[in-house]
Amino acid sequence: MTQHSLGKLLCTTIAGLLYSCSPQRTDTDAIRIRWSHDPETLDPFQSPNQVPLDAVNLLHLGLLEVDLTRLKYAPVLAERLPTTHLIGDSLTELRYTLRAAAAWDNGHPVLASDVAFTLKLMFCPDLPNEAARARFGFIEEITTTATAPRRFTLVCRGQSLEYSVASGDFPILSEAAIDPRRQLRRYSLRALQRRPVTAPADTVLLGVARRYRAASPDRSPGLLPGCGPYELVKWEKDRYLTLRRKTNWWPDAGLRPVPAVLQALPKRLEYVIIPDAATATLALRRGDLDVYPQMPAREYARLQTAPSTSNALRLYSSLSYSVVLAGFNTRQPALADALTRQALSHCFDAAGLLKATQMGAGTRTVGILSPANRMNYNDSLALVPFDLKRAAALLRQAGWQRGSDAEAGWVRTVANRPRQQLALRVRYRAEETLFATAALQFQAAAAQIGVPVTLLPTESGTFSASMQTGDFDVYVRTLNGNPFMFNFTPIFHSEGIGAGNTTGFNTLASDRLIEAITTAETEQRRAQLLRQFQALMQREMPVVPLFFLPNRVAASSRITGLQVSSLKPGYSVKTLVRAPQPSPAP
Amino acid sequence: MALLTPAFRLWSQWLAVLWLGVVLLVAALAPVLPLPYSPNSPDLANIATPPLGAAGHWLGTDPQGRDVLSILVFGARTAVLLTLPAAVLAAVLGALVGGAAGFWGNATRLAVPYWLLGGGVGWWALQLPIPLLGLGVAAGGLGVGLLFGVRKQRFPSWPIPLNAVVMGTATTLDTVPRLVLVVAMAAGTGVSIPGLLVLLTLTSWPLPARLVRAQMLRVRILPFVEAARAAGISPQRVWLHHALPHALQPLRTALPLSMAGLLGLESTLSFLGIGLPPDVASWGRLMATIRNEPSAWWAFTFPALCLIISIISLNSLSRLRSTLEE
Structure with a gap:
């Protein structure tokens, strides 16, 4: 090989390497949206x-x-x-x-x-x-x-x-x-x-x-056809999921005018999985991401004050119906009684957590119904205070006794059952700082009254599986609601055990009340029952509702048609359009 | 360069010793030090506050409201409790297997009953398919041993490729990047301090093993070893009492370097969120909080400084002996 051809080969190799290392953007039309974790299933x-x-x-x-x-x-x-x-x-x-x-x-x-x-x-x-x-x-x-x-x-x-x-x-x-x-x-x-x-x-x-x-889409895309506006193009686990707008979607030819709920403007949607919030913000600022929903408070505040934001990004916020809560596994003998759960609920500093993680935005609540829903929210109930003395007193009332030394913790003897030790494992999704902070605060507070708590930050898929199998004592997560449906059967009824009822909570009274709510004939009657339900839930305390989150969305200024909503996912994806020029600030 | 004069090196090495002494002292006294906050108590009113910005938080707080100073102090304890035992255990393990490989090579032989006994018990202990088969083989080994013993016959023996096995295992471990190996193993075994200790030990022994083996190859042909053999001392005694103490000399230099490597590895694992439970204070985990709050420079700078100074000091300590000899 001559020296000349060797040089040529070297140059070609270097050029090839540089090309392959540079970021590839295969489709500039795609609207890229951040997901914090993989969907796990499309069933x-x-x-x-x-x-x-x-x-x-x-x-x-x-x-x-x-x-x-x-x-x-x-x-x-x-x-x-x-x-x-x-x-x-x-x-x-x-x-x-x-x-x-x-x-x-x-x-x-x-x-x-x-x-x-x-x-x-x-x-x-x-x-x-x-x-x-x-x-x-x-x-x-x-x-x-x-x-x-x-x-x-x-x-x-x-x-x-x-x-x-x-x-x-x-x-x-x-x-x-x-x-x-x-x-x-x-x-x-x-x-x-x-x-x-x-x-x-x-x-x-x-x-x-x-x-x-x-035919499940996570195994064989395309075998389970839907009549929705998009079809699955590619799903790379933990990386991205790409959807393409169907060219022959039925409302395009068959409906005039097309109703708002049947509009689907983006030609291509790419959900990019970026677990880390700061990385997602960086991607948004670099233009590698178009929409960043459910943005954490501090990231949002930072963007609000950043001088570069005004031209490149648009920030939106609204109320939401997503409540942050801690749930107890009522199937565990130590957590089977309401008094113990009530005691532990006093170890959550909801006010402090709201201030620390949401910078004060968001709303504290007595139950899983939003205070914004004035008709149904039970405002006669008091918020659960952060009170460790009360927690210790309730534990004693529940039959727990403090061991002889500080390390012994709390023990309880129940007739015909093995002696119980109060030691808890708190499970939460690892990538969420909000949950980690809540779990850490609970651990520190519980330690003050002598309850040992082990933290189990868990990968998203494993977390879902653990919820199903009951492999936890306490969990911290969000629950998404809405202002018009109050069917709590999947999450708190005995029929939901093994599915959505992750706490395993059920009593005859709660089952009856849930059934009565779903079959209430008038709004007034339903409101009355919902208030009773909130009171019952506060007494039984299978979950500790901490606060309702605000909805924060950041988007590139080139994206128009973004309509924020109090309901998840917090914005309407089907109305998004990529404009050639940045849109004016809302 | 004037900066690299022996006097300056000696001075900087004593500074390194001083720093490491302080780290050891802080690690030992962490639970009794009068720290204003515990490392796991979030101060929800002071999230990500800068140094001297909030009451009692001299070095600020991280994005979860934990006191940075407390995490540094207890992080030092974690670092010492994890890396020092892991380095020592890896050195002991490496010295034993490397020393044996260097001394006996592939030449030594083992009687067949011992082979059967060892293989059978190993099969059963590892719970390989049909574990009872292992016990059967071990019993067979015992039986053969007794039979030969009764007849007063010499046992047949097979060679043990000790050197090949040790160096092969070390090379295999070295071919996989240690971080990847530890991450993969941590994912399977879960996370706990003892588990991580075992993991770090099992992935760190090849270097001491190679050093001790190389030294043993030199020592085993020295006259005093030959003399011990000629005096009729058993090979095991010669190895343990005469050869091995001389073969361990390279570890004096390697041990601080091994600790530095382990310290870096532990911090990397904690930075990635693998390894230690979230409520165990760690410099690496504290550095990782910068991802949640990029403006909190103090949550990154202070642990990074501690880590850098400690690693430089350990590297410097490994040269202390040669500097003193100069």
Whole structure:
């Protein structure tokens, strides 16, 4: 090889190396949004937190959907909100009609049979559908007619204000894609609901469940078609998830004018997973990120005062319905009684945590209902104070005795049971400073009264699994709510144990109250019951609501159409547009 | 250069000794020092406050409201309690296996019953498939041993590739970057101080083993070792009482360097959020809080200074002996 060609080869190699090391931006049209952790699953029935829900809501559509800006349910696949007919005093009929234009990607219409199939799938054995079972168990039957395939009637157990909207808030799946031989039609919804857990295995149901699992988007993208505006392009675990706007989405051709909830403007969405908040802020400032939702208070405050922000970034904030809470695993013998839980609730310095982590923004609360919801919030209850003396007194009242020396901690002897030792493990998602600070504060306070606490910062996926298996004593997390739905069955009812009821809390009184709330006939009656429920929860204390978070969103000034909302994810993703020039400050 | 005169080096090395003495003293006395705050008590009214900015927080607070001074003091304790035992244990382990490999090489032989006994017990202890098979093999070894003993026959023996095994294992460990290895192992074994101690020890012994082996190769052919052998002393006694003490000399230099490496590794692990539980104070973990509050320079600078000075001091300590000899 000559010296000349050797030099050429060297130059080419260096150029190649430099090119491969430089950041590649394959698609400048994509709107890049920060996620703090991987969604773990895109199963429509199994969304352990808000992140997978964000994606599922773009891939699939329900009958109804919340209009994030108006905070009201609006029809999506349904033509209009259902008409309600009360049958006697124990049943409700909800009559729906699907939009004529609603169609799957292959052009086939979305029919009542798809809705029936989806509901039956929620009660199909051998599927991780426990949360959906608890949430939609009130729908007892669905009736369809061959002559009007877009019409159907949902028969609901009891009568409730919420049924008209709650009955339509689930993603509709395609029967043809999962059950092409229509085998599930042999079973009625009621029969599936009443099928005992111990019933012998049914090969047909197992076959449907197997096909559903095989089509799960986290395994085979594209096998589970949704009628939502986006399709999954790529999902690199713990790195990013890319969605592409369908070119043949049904409202584009079939609806004029297109309703607000059926608009989907971004051509491509890229959810970038950046666990570290400061790194995400840096990415936003560098232009590698377009939208940063749920921004931590200090990052937000720093951007507010940074001189470079005024031109490059836009900052938005609003109220939110996300409450930070600590939950006790009531299945643990030491935490099974309300007095112990009440005692430990006094070890949380909610006021101090609110000041420290949210810089004072946010609202303290007596329960899991937002104080902004004045009609239903029980303002007669007192906030739980940070009071270690009271905590120690309540522990004694609960039968705990301080050991002879400082290291011995608290012990309790219960008849016919092994001696109990009060030592707690607090689990929280490792990447969240807010949770880490709350856990650290609890640990320090508990140590002052002699309760040893071990901190278990946990990776997001493991955290979700630990919540399901009950591998914790105390957890710190957020719970997302809304101002119009008060069905606590999935999270506090005995039916939700093993699914969304992570604390395992259930009493006869609380179950009855939750059922009464979901079937309340008037807003006044429901408000009365909700106030009772908050009082009961404060007495039983399965969770310690600390405060409601504010919603903070930062976005590039090139992004227009960002509408903030009090509901998660805190903004409307489908209205985002990348403008050629920076937008003026709001 | 005038700065590198022997007098200056000696002076700086005594400063290093002084610093390390202070760190040791602080680590030992941390629980009884009159610190205004405990390292794990967040002061929620003073989050990320700068030095001298809030009552009692002389070096400021981190983004979770913990007192930086307390974390530095208890972080020193963690560093000492973790790196000193790990370095000593790694040195002892490395010295034993490296010394044995250098002294016996691949030439020594072991009687078959011992092979069977060792292999069988190892199989059972490691719970390899069908653990009872291991016990069976061990029993077989015992049986063969007894049989030969009764008949007063000489045991057949197989060679032990001691040198090859030790150096092969050390080379294998060296081929994987230590940080990657420790991170991978920590992910599997979970996190605790004893666990991390074992992990650091198991990944740090190859260097002392190589040094002791190299020295042993030189020592084992020295006249006094030959004389001991000729006097009929058993090889094990010659190795332990005569050869090994002379082969350990390189460790005097290597031990402080090993500690410096371990200190850096522990801080790196804590910075990455791996290794120690979150309520164990650590300089590395304190430095990591800069990611949550980039403006809190004090949460990074003070532990970084402690770490840098400690590592430089340990490096300097490793040269102290040669400087004194000059």
